[in-house]
Amino acid sequence: MLFLSQLANALVIGTLYALMALGLSLIFGVLKLVNFSHGECLMVGGYLYYVLATTLKLPLSISLALSLPVLFLFGVFLERSLLRAPYQRRMARYDEYVILVTFALGIFLQNLALPVFGPYNRQAAPLFKGSVRIGELVIAGDRLTGALVAFLVIGILLFFLYRTYLGKGLRAVAQSPGAAAIVGIKVLRMRAVAFGIGITLAGVAGALFGPIFLVNPEMGTSFAVKAFVIVVLGGMGSIKGSIVGAYILAIVESFGSILLPDPSRALAYKDAYGLLLLVLVLLFRPQGLFGEKERRA
Amino acid sequence: MKRIFPALLVLAALLFPFFFRDYWLYVGIIGLYYAILASSWSMLAGQVGLISFAHAAFAGIGAYTSALLVIHGGLSIPLAMAAGALAAAVVGLGIGALTLRMRGPYLALTTLAFSEILRIFITAEYQLTQGSIGLKVPLILDGNKLVCYYTGLALFVLTLVVLTFLIHSRVGLLLVAMREDEDGAATRGVDTVAYRLIAFVVTSAFAGLAGGYYAHVVGLVSPQMVRIGEMGLILAMSVFGGLESLLGAALGAIFLQTLTEYLRIFAEWRLAIFGALVLFTLKFAPEGILPRAYLYAERFMDRWLSRAPR
Amino acid sequence: MVRKMLLFVLGLVVILGLAPATQAQNVMKIGIVAPLSAPGGVETGQALVEGAKIAAEELNAGGGLLGKKVELVIGDTSGQPEKGTAVMERLVTHDKVVAVGGEAHSSVALAEIEVAHRYGIPIVISEAWADSVTAKGYPEVFRLTVCNSLIYSKAARWIKDAGFKHVAVIGENSDWGLGVIQVFKDNLSAAGIKVTSMSAERTVTDFTPQLMQLKNMQPPVDFLVDGFTGAGEILMIKQAYQLGFAPSKNTAILGAGMDTLYPGFWETAGEAGVYVLSNPAGLPGIPKTQTSDKFTKSFKAKLNREPDAVAMEGYDTVMVLAEAIKASKSTEGKGLVAALEDKVNWEGTRGTIKFNKEKTPAWAYHMWMDVPVFIIQYTKINQVPSQAAILWPEKYATVKAYIRPPK
Structure with missing residues (x-):
């Protein structure tokens, strides 16, 4: 029974991890850059939902739905203002620039949230309260809501990527921007769309995590590190890899923290298990589970 | 003139403690720690093109190694500091060997994750490190501020000299060549991984050295030292002073450190302001805000000088 | 390039030179250390500072201390031990405070008492609970809250x-x-x-x-x-x-x-x-004291909520330091420590505060033993x-x- 409850919890958390990792993966696939401010974008989503639902007192489902376009526009704005021009004019040392600029953006957002919202822990209500009981198995309502909504969003995303024209355009740019441009796909627009969707996914994950783990300016850091581990584990830019990697990480965290013989250390190192996973991947399968082997000159 | 300027700078640095005492001297002592970190990090990011987020973590490794060796090993402080630098170099070698084989953002990702694991490790292993309470460290000569300051200055000059030497050596030349065209360098038979590894290990060692210095002048090290926010501060300082110049980054560090003291009134907004300034700098003045400011100042001075009667 | 750099350095020196180092004669400075930014416990820090401010206002309304106006110099430690050290250095050497009070993180308090001990400046800990803070046995360190x-x-x-x-x-x-x-x-x-x-x-x-x-x-x-x-x-x-x-x-x-x-x-x-x-470690009005009633009233008027234990501790901290300054009629470190040890016997918001001199068990040294829990x-x-x-x-x-x- 204990095993089953733990597994159920891991699967619920894993679905939410998948949501945020997919955003990171999509951005990497299309723009070929790691968004080091991913955790802070997740935090922005958390606060956005909180403000809509608690400060403006909108109905919960409307708050959640309304946060999607806002987050998308926020993502497009970031891409336009910080990433587009250097890409367009083929800035020297663009790779280093994007790492620095996204990291600095993260630091900025986190420290902006601090004076604006204060350091307090905020909580917006989840869509469903209470908890669901199946025999001995108990799953809290906020977690279940989070997992179901995340599941739905992932489903829509996959449909969009594989079944719509725009989605196919995104994947084409991810495979080869040059070839995509030749067949008439607007690469710049695709990059903005991909960044917008990526930020939206992170933000929705934040809005769903908010009721479960509380919203505060520093919430992004640990989630961001988890998302990094997941994409390296699954293979950078791989959609399938991000989903599988997310569940692996959630299961390792859940069981790792109860199976280790020294209970004190087991819990203390909970956030470090993923990092050990990362080192193992880099040692034995650097391209990740579903990544393509890198071609080198 | 070219000779006079460094001499003046050195003189100013040497005379600093005679004009500023007590708290401002303390600010100077801490400023030197950041100056070493910023200049070595900018060497890595600017000259080699490697972005590492573990620089603060390496300083932490140097600090804890040095502190523990003095406390439990009975080593003298200078020896322990050297050992701290060595420890940082060894860890740097491990991380570098793991990630530098691959291109792209792997180094940045892994070093970020490493910083977090190190913070968790230091907090969790409290029997060894005293955890979040912080480890009390013996001070250099009981914390005599003058000695601390000159020690820091000496280490800072050492960092600049060694790194400048490295840049102007054959290794430095190859590193810049690789930064501009890696495939080109590789096809001409340059072992790109090995040269990058050298640069990563050397700069990590200097971060470790800076950490050891910090431990023995503040008298306390805690896991807060390796927070990601600290790394953000180092990045801000380097970007401010310009990634292309070691001295520029160091001056950026001292400038921000001074600014911090004055922004105390806006304590809450301080880091948000720094973050915004960094974004602004990266977008509009990627060579650094201080070099850009000098440029404008120079133009102004020229105009002013040419107008003044001889 | 050379001239540019020189210009910069000179500019820096001028900026530094403008540092406000003058010392006003008719002001009595008391340092307050508290976590006011993350990762520290900001809520706790703010409550502490609010309490301390009310105390200072009350003192100034009554004519100040030894004829001087009381000024609180507030230092933000962010809950980081290193920052605690730096803030204490600044308070003692730059602002020249006569005494320090506050702190809500034990790890930071432990760093601060080292500095206080080095300079011989009394420090009254408001809200740090680790035994070791007082168990170190430094004569300059007092605590008016509980310990673990x-x-x-x-x-x-x-x-x-x-x-x-x-x-x-x-x-x-x-x-x-x-x-x-x-x-x-x-x-x-x-x-x-x-x-x-x-x-x-x-x-x-x-x-x-x-x-x-x-x-x-x-x-x-x-x-x-x-x-x-x-x-x-x-x-x-x-x-x-x-x-x-x-x-x-x-x-x-x-x-x-x-x-x-x-x-x-x-x-x-x-x-x-x-x-x-x-x-x-304290509830407003239990036990009922005169100070408690008065403080609860001013706190409610100012912040529109009931004071918590930490705000009460912040208030008591400043008031106890004021009592010691009044009793010793000086601002010199040793005299203040002696006065805190022997002469303070003051009815605060949570009962009558008096510091213990016994060193067994070690943590009991300079503790207020009757602190309500x-x-x-x-x-x-x-x-x-x-x-x-x-x-x-x-x-x-x-x-x-x-x-x-x-x-």
Whole structure:
């Protein structure tokens, strides 16, 4: 029974991890850059939902739905203002620039949230309260809501990527921007769309995590590190890899923290298990589970 | 003139403690720690093109190694500091060997994750490190501020000299060549991984050295030292002073450190302001805000000088 | 390039030179150290500073100290020990304060007392609970709040008397959290009560795996101690409640950190907070003193809420320092320390403050031994701490025993 409850919890958390990792993966696939401010974008989503639902007192489902376009526009704005021009004019040392600029953006957002919202822990209500009981198995309502909504969003995303024209355009740019441009796909627009969707996914994950783990300016850091581990584990830019990697990480965290013989250390190192996973991947399968082997000159 | 300027700078640095005492001297002592970190990090990011987020973590490794060796090993402080630098170099070698084989953002990702694991490790292993309470460290000569300051200055000059030497050596030349065209360098038979590894290990060692210095002048090290926010501060300082110049980054560090003291009134907004300034700098003045400011100042001075009667 | 750089350095020197180093003669400066930015406990820091400010206003309205106006110099430590050292250096050498008070993080307090000791400046600790702060035995260090051994040994005795059989403690791996675990282990194991303990990083947010594990233990856990502060403390209560583990009819839960006492608690914990136990080191109006009434009134007028224990401590801290300055008629370090030790006997917001001189046990040195400690239990949602049921001490108890939740 204990095993089953733990597994159920891991699967619920894993679905939410998948949501945020997919955003990171999509951005990497299309723009070929790691968004080091991913955790802070997740935090922005958390606060956005909180403000809509608690400060403006909108109905919960409307708050959640309304946060999607806002987050998308926020993502497009970031891409336009910080990433587009250097890409367009083929800035020297663009790779280093994007790492620095996204990291600095993260630091900025986190420290902006601090004076604006204060350091307090905020909580917006989840869509469903209470908890669901199946025999001995108990799953809290906020977690279940989070997992179901995340599941739905992932489903829509996959449909969009594989079944719509725009989605196919995104994947084409991810495979080869040059070839995509030749067949008439607007690469710049695709990059903005991909960044917008990526930020939206992170933000929705934040809005769903908010009721479960509380919203505060520093919430992004640990989630961001988890998302990094997941994409390296699954293979950078791989959609399938991000989903599988997310569940692996959630299961390792859940069981790792109860199976280790020294209970004190087991819990203390909970956030470090993923990092050990990362080192193992880099040692034995650097391209990740579903990544393509890198071609080198 | 070219000779006079460094001499003046050195003189100013040497005379600093005679004009500023007590708290401002303390600010100077801490400023030197950041100056070493910023200049070595900018060497890595600017000259080699490697972005590492573990620089603060390496300083932490140097600090804890040095502190523990003095406390439990009975080593003298200078020896322990050297050992701290060595420890940082060894860890740097491990991380570098793991990630530098691959291109792209792997180094940045892994070093970020490493910083977090190190913070968790230091907090969790409290029997060894005293955890979040912080480890009390013996001070250099009981914390005599003058000695601390000159020690820091000496280490800072050492960092600049060694790194400048490295840049102007054959290794430095190859590193810049690789930064501009890696495939080109590789096809001409340059072992790109090995040269990058050298640069990563050397700069990590200097971060470790800076950490050891910090431990023995503040008298306390805690896991807060390796927070990601600290790394953000180092990045801000380097970007401010310009990634292309070691001295520029160091001056950026001292400038921000001074600014911090004055922004105390806006304590809450301080880091948000720094973050915004960094974004602004990266977008509009990627060579650094201080070099850009000098440029404008120079133009102004020229105009002013040419107008003044001889 | 050369000239540019020179210009910059000269500019820097000029900026530095403008540093306000002048010392006003008719001002009495008192330093207040508190965590006012993350990662410190900002809520606690702000409450502390608010209390201290009210004290300074009151003193100035009454003509100041030794004919001088009282000025509080507030130093933000961010909950980081290194910053604590730097802030103390600044307060002592740059601002030239005569004494320092405050602090809410034990790790930072331990760094600060080193500096205070080095310069011989008295420091009154308002809200740091680790035993070692006073156990170091520095003559300059005083404390007018509880310490771990004092409060949790009492809580442990209460748990034993209330008949609980298996106590689980999950604590953060800070000095304070580890102290909580240690005191419960020491006091309960000796009495034959089973204690299960684990510690974790302060930033951990999901306790569900561990709580499930505890829920399935034999013999069943009937008392859970939540030894976290900040988000962790509230999340553990919330998650334990969602799992049907605690507070429940089988298991009680004690929120040992301060966060169960702030108004934000109900916003985040909601119905999970009903029946939660807490241990405040001071409740407004209990015991009733003149100062307490006056302070509660000014605090409510200013902030429109009931003062918490920390705000009361902040107020008492400044007032106790003022008493010492008045008694010694000087601002010299040694004299102030002597006055704090011998002459302070002042009725504050939580009783009459007097510092202990005995060094056995070590933590008792320069402690206020009669500091009030309570065990309270919330009985309704959105309840303020002073309205909650008081279980202990017997003198002030409003209910006979622990209230078992119906579910």
